[in-house]
Amino acid sequence: MATCIWRRLLLQPVKCRLACQRVKSIYNGTHGFDENEIKEKLRHFPGGSIDLSKGNDGIGVLTLNNPVHKNAFTGTMMIELQDRVKELEDWTEGRGLVVRGAKNTFCSGSDLNTVKAMCSSEEGMKMCMFMQNTLTRLKRLPLISVALVQGKALGGAAELTTACDFRLMTPGSEICFVQKHMGLVPGWGGGARLVQIVGGQQSLKLLSGALRMDPVKALNAGLIDDILPPDEDRALEEAQHWLSQYTKAPAEVIRSLKKVVIAGRELPLEEALKSEKDIFGTLWGGPANLQALARGAKHK
Numbered sequence: 001m002a003t004c005i006w007r008r009l010l011l012q013p014v015k016c017r018l019a020c021q022r023v024k025s026i027y028n029g030t031h032g033f034d035e036n037e038i039k040e041k042l043r044h045f046p047g048g049s050i051d052l053s054k055g056n057d058g059i060g061v062l063t064l065n066n067p068v069h070k071n072a073f074t075g076t077m078m079i080e081l082q083d084r085v086k087e088l089e090d091w092t093e094g095r096g097l098v099v100r101g102a103k104n105t106f107c108s109g110s111d112l113n114t115v116k117a118m119c120s121s122e123e124g125m126k127m128c129m130f131m132q133n134t135l136t137r138l139k140r141l142p143l144i145s146v147a148l149v150q151g152k153a154l155g156g157a158a159e160l161t162t163a164c165d166f167r168l169m170t171p172g173s174e175i176c177f178v179q180k181h182m183g184l185v186p187g188w189g190g191g192a193r194l195v196q197i198v199g200g201q202q203s204l205k206l207l208s209g210a211l212r213m214d215p216v217k218a219l220n221a222g223l224i225d226d227i228l229p230p231d232e233d234r235a236l237e238e239a240q241h242w243l244s245q246y247t248k249a250p251a252e253v254i255r256s257l258k259k260v261v262i263a264g265r266e267l268p269l270e271e272a273l274k275s276e277k278d279i280f281g282t283l284w285g286g287p288a289n290l291q292a293l294a295r296g297a298k299h300k
């Protein structure tokens with residue numbers, strides 16, 4: 001049943017909105033998770049914003065914007081992140097996304113004032129479930145996402161970078177899972193995603209050592225995909241240029257490629273193969289395919 005819904009999610013994102021809602025997120029009412037209740041709490045911690053611009057070229061830019069507090073996530077920013085991710089789910093022309101912080105820094109994790117005010121285990125778990133849902137949906141977007149890390153990405157922000165398909169850093173920047181120093185473990189899904197990205201051994205080192213990963217160390221560990229040139233003011237442009245090597249194709253092709261990868265990453269092999277066949281079927285004989293055949297494309 002679950003995999004059947006999955007296949008519908010991959011193929012008919014609009015028609016199965018309600019079923020998709022259940023599958024895109026990890027937690028819902030059946031897990032005793034009341035989203036409205038936690039949103040109501042988070043609304044008491046305002047400040048900053050999450051801004052989204054959607055380019056005509058199909059490339060979006062999502063900006064964490066709270067520079068007076070190093071772009072720390074306030075309660076309302078957590079809610080806005082969910083809203084922007086929902087907007088991206090509905091953006092059928094989208095092919096790529098850059099996730100970055102305002103004013104040449106990335107993000108210093110959760111806003112410590114919010115964290116201090118929600119210090120019961122129960123509240124912490126609800127916030128964690130809310131953020132896991134949002135970041136899982138971000139990772140499952142049918143477009144290719146890249147985190148542009150300028151400055152520091154600490155704690156929850158390091159976790160956010162793992163919810164993107166790729167990570168880029170500028171010289172002088174740093175990713176650090178500081179959770180150990182806070183008496184915590186990652187809770188926004190960043191632990192599980194980190195293991196998928198760099199493997200169990202490296203993850204254990206990064207988390208238990210709270211290692212400060214500069215761009216070279218991060219690249220060597222397989223945590224990031226590239227280091228950008230040292231011109232901070234052109235970093236966004238450079239990240240968009242870097243991303244373009246993976247997004248140059250009609251939207252339906254890029255989006256289908258990402259869906260194939262999501263299925264391969266998340267489903268048992270036989271189900272992933274069936275999904276791949278179904279997704280393939282949506283493109284075979286379609287406009288991009290027919291145009292390529294008419295061009296007589298050669299791949300020298």
Ligand SMILES: CC[C@H](C(=O)O)C(=O)SCCNC(=O)CCNC(=O)[C@H](O)C(C)(C)COP(=O)(O)OP(=O)(O)OC[C@H]1O[C@@H](n2cnc3c(N)ncnc32)[C@H](O)[C@@H]1OP(=O)(O)O
Pocket residue numbers: 068069070072073108109110111112113115152154155156157178179182184186187188
């Ligand atoms: C552990 C996981 C957890 C989760 O939710 O799962 C978290 O993510 S908890 C948050 C973990 N992050 C931190 O603990 C960051 C603490 N801050 C710092 O280490 C520094 O502020 C740093 C390195 C980000 C920046 O240092 P710098 O010297 O360049 O600047 P300031 O320290 O003067 O910071 C400027 C201004 O921003 C405020 N600030 C920074 N980070 C946060 C934050 N996470 N929450 C709230 N406010 C933050 C800082 O207090 C300064 O404010 P000011 O009023 O000017 O004193």
